[in-house]
Amino acid sequence: EVRPEYRNLIQLDTFFSFVSRRFTLDPEKGPINTYYTDGDRQTGLSSWPADFSGEYTYLTTLPSLPNRELLLDLGKVNSFAKVYLNDKKIGEATMPPFTVPLAGAKEGDELKIVVANTIANVCHDADYLNNQPPADIGTYHVNMVKQEKRSPAGSLLGPVWIAEKQ
Numbered sequence: 591e592v593r594p595e596y597r598n599l600i601q602l603d604t605f606f607s608f609v610s611r612r613f614t615l616d617p618e619k620g621p622i623n624t625y626y627t628d629g630d631r632q633t634g635l636s637s638w639p640a641d642f643s644g645e646y647t648y649l650t651t652l653p654s655l656p657n658r659e660l661l662l663d664l665g666k667v668n669s670f671a672k673v674y675l676n677d678k679k680i681g682e683a684t685m686p687p688f689t690v691p692l693a694g695a696k697e698g699d700e701l702k703i704v705v706a707n708t709i710a711n712v713c714h715d716a717d718y719l720n721n722q723p724p725a726d727i728g729t730y731h732v733n734m735v736k737q738e739k740r741s742p743a744g745s746l747l748g749p750v751w752i753a754e755k756q
Contacts, residue, residue: 593687596661596753603749610670611645613709617721621709635678637668637745638705638707645706648746654697659755665689665729667705673701692752707744 608629613620623644631660638646662681670684673674681690695701 598751600752610647613643630648643712648703660692
């Protein structure tokens with residue numbers, strides 16, 4: 591829900607998304623990051639596969655906007671998001687409310703939202719951590735596999751709104 595001093599103005603519902611980073615576990619090497627600059631594009635907002643760990647990039651073009659103080663409200667996000675306007679980072683949203691000021695935005699600007707979850711969705715089904723000496727991985731990781739089984743799949747579920755200050 592948007593902050594009380596703002597009101598929803600424009601709902602953004604035309605997004606294209608693709609996997610931009612994937613976390614995997616190699617039994618010998620451990621965690622591996624693979625980056626993608628483009629990929630199979632999907633439309634809309636949705637939950638990710640339960641076993642996916644990494645990042646999705648969501649892209650849209652901004653419509654006509656009023657010349658007022660604006661806020662981007664991402665709605666429901668699992669786990670956190672970075673927001674870019676024309677490839678310039680304008681903010682991060684790490685907990686509810688998932689909002690970012692939208693200063694200087696204008697019609698035709700490219701809005702990019704990069705949503706990431708943790709490597710937990712890969713770790714809880716892998717033996718990698720179970721095969722590591724507890725002294726090497728620390729006390730957090732000893733219990734991580736049990737805790738992370740409850741970790742939600744990543745997602746940008748929205749709804750995504752541009753809000754204006756009242």
